[in-house]
Amino acid sequence: MSTTSVHAGWDARGAHGSLVPPIYATSAYAHSGHASLKALFARESEGFAYSRSGNPTTAVLEQRIAALEGGIGAIAVASGQAATTIALCALLEPGTHVVASSRLYGGTTEFLGDTLVDLQVSWSSVDPWDVDAWRAAIRPETRVVLLESIANPGAELTDLDAISAIAHEHGAVVVVDSTLASPALYRPGEHGADVVVHSATKYLAGHGTTIAGLIVDTGSFDPRRCPERWPRLTTPNERFHVTFADEYEAGGSGLLGFARAKYVTDFGATLPAQSARDVLVGIETLDLRLERISAHAEQIARSLQGAEGIARVNHPSAPGRADAHLAARDFPRGTSGVFSIDLEGGEAAAAAFCDALSVFTLAVNIGDVRSLVCHPATTTHSHLSTEQRAACGVGEGTVRLSIGLEDVDDLLSDLQRGLAAARTARDAGPSGAEPGDAEPGGAERGDAGPGDAAPTDAPGRASVLSGAGASRSRTA
Template identity: 75%
Template sequence: MSTAGIHAGWTRADTHRALTPPIYASSAYAQTSHSSLRALFERRADGFAYSRSGNPTTEVLEQRITALEGGIGAIAVASGQAATTIALCALAAPGGHVVASSRLYGGTTELLDDTLADLGVTTTVADPWDLEAWEAAFTPHTRAAIVESIANPGAQLLDLDALTAIAHAHDVPVIVDSTLASPALYRPGDHGADVVVHSATKYLCGHGTTIAGLIVDTGRFDPRRCPERWERLTTRNRRFGVTFADEYARGGSGLLAYARAKYVTDLGATLPATSAQQILVGIETLDLRLRKISTDATTLAGRLAAAGEVAEVHHPSLPGRPDRHLVARDFPRGTSGVFSIDLHGGEDAAAAFCDALELWSLAVNLGDARSLVCHPASTTHSHLTPAQREACGVSEGTVRLSVGLEDLEDLWGDLSRGLDAARAVLPEARAVPA
């Protein structure tokens, strides 16, 4: 993992044999002849014509994440939300049906309930810990299922092998948002996933500088097995003059070719070359960062579980969690640095806790080198219904933590300050002893 994170996708092929991939800051690329430019637009040749559809720096990032995830191809896009949107649109829009985990990031739930619903996409939500409910959610019209490898914000793990087996029995591909795990901790394709999406803004970048998203085809999905389900892939496309599923016969991904040609280009969800280069730099230290972050998060979760001000800690290492057995089986390298706590006293206690922190920053990002906290019910999950928040494990007293790279004892000292502040706002009748 560490070796691929530094070397995959780059062969020092530029004129000066640069050790790191250069930033190709060019909107367009000159061709040698009229016929060569025409061949690019007719999809008879590979290359770059205009950076809205592809860029040499961005291509290195795509090749690197493909290697890290063990896939057959990838697309880099403008954000993690763009990656999820494009993956779902390419498989289910318009008018398809999606089975969605009840434990998804709030923005993904809103996307399914609102924007994709406008395109005729319907959604059935199912608890991924309830295999019978998961099985019952599929219909003959289901075109995709979507889950998170580590759920945001409660850090719930799932038995992806079991979930994908059920989906594949219905001939439905599974999209896994693996932002919180990253390939340093978990590769969804090894457990049956067909498509992997990342908000590269988070751990892949690692320093809170860049918005980016990635879509990876693991090579498991082939629309030719059920051609009537994905006619846009398996029949000749009138606009582009090709059958995208033919890419599979050449070892490529028709899904990605279709997604890039139609959605990335039409929607302009382009990742700038400078952003791609910053993500590449972040990936070089991904493995090292996740080792420390995961270890420190587990330690902090254990200490918080013993704090009287905390009603519950949502971390897979703790006793009583139904997913605890998956830590050793599927996540032996760690479960990342994101987890949540429920404080006695609801939002008042959560607000006092967050406001008292000095080292932890109050921000809605995660996966940064800096430790971050936020209150999901009033931010990332604020537009969900109370029932949706409850299904995600978000209450008025929930605080999400994203552990960074600071010294462990400094982080704990600051959390202790926050716990003191949370205790101070509790009515004396309900106060919990320090």
């Protein structure tokens, strides 16, 4: 893993011996003759024509992440959101259906409930810990099963082996957002995932400098096994004059070929070469960072357990967590630096907590070397309905922590300062019984279910966007 992180995709013995992959700052590429450019556009050869759809620096990143995830190929795109959007658009057509975990990054739930609804794709939301609920939610028109390997913000782990087996029985593709885990902690392809997406903005880049996204084909999906379910991949494409599934013959990914040719190009969701280089440099230290960050996060989560003013610590190490066996079985190196705590006293306590911290920074990002804190109910998950937030484990008193690389004792002292402020706000306010104090989804404290027990047909656009500020520009 650490050797691959440093070397995959780049051979420094090439032109000029540049040890670090150079930034190819060019819009287009010169060709020696008419035939060469013609062959590229006809998909008869590989190479670069125009940087909207490919660049040599981003190609190094694509090879590196494919190697790290054990996949057959990857596409780098402009953001994690673009990675999810493009992966799902390439797999879904009007009239098809997605089964998704109720525990997702808020932006992903918004995409499912708004833009995908525009595209006439329906979806069902299920409790990720209820394996039978996944089975019950699958329909004949289901094409995609979607979940996060470590969920944002409550760090819930999912039995991906079991859920993948169910999805594959029904011919659905398993798409896993593995942003929080990164390949340093978990490789979804080894547990049945067909497609892995990343917000490389987080741990892969690692330093809070860059927005980037990645889509990896793990190599297990082959649309030719059931061509009638995947006509856009298995029949001749009138626009590109190829059948994308034929690209599997040569060891390529027909799915990624289609996604790049159609959606990266049409949406223009290009990753700049400079950003690709930032992510490549970040990946070089991924293994070291994740090892230390995960260990410190677990130490901090354990130390907060039972602290006065905290109703619940949402980390796999918390007593009674139904995913403790998954942490032991599938995540021997830890579960990242992201987890949440539910404070007594609702939003007032959460606000006082965030405002009292000085080592943690109030910011809507995770996976930075700096420790970050935010209040998901009013930021990252603010556009969801109250029910969706509850199913996602986000209450009024929930605060998300992203542990960075600072000294752990400094972080612990800072959190004690925050907790003292939260207790004062709780005791001063009338809000002792605010929704944030309740267990998300109505589960008992430390009990098995993180969200809805049964699959629910997810609400449409109106309720997804019912939160305040829906018409203003997004900040997270």
